[in-house]
Amino acid sequence: ALRITDECINCDVCEPQCPNHAITMGLEIYEIEPSLCTECVGHFDEPQCQVVCPVECIVFDLDHEEDHDMLLAKYQHITATT
């Protein structure tokens, strides 16, 4: 999964780009729900939120490191239950 650092300027650009609806406004800045973030595996070749973020404050979440197979399994789980 990816995470948003406190450098986020709340520009709202990333939220509509997420195919998994993993990004929401938190108490102060936008946040990514790790259980919903597939790093865009299953949808796109690269993380769409990272592509659009103007201040590059979206980074890999070292507390939620996953390989491609794990991300693909998460994608399949999400799409099966929605």
Ligand code: SF4
């Ligand atoms: Fe959503 Fe993709 Fe960003 Fe994860 S990497 S939060 S799935 S846009």
Ligand code: SF4
């Ligand atoms: Fe924050 Fe970047 Fe998303 Fe804008 S695109 S809300 S700066 S994380």
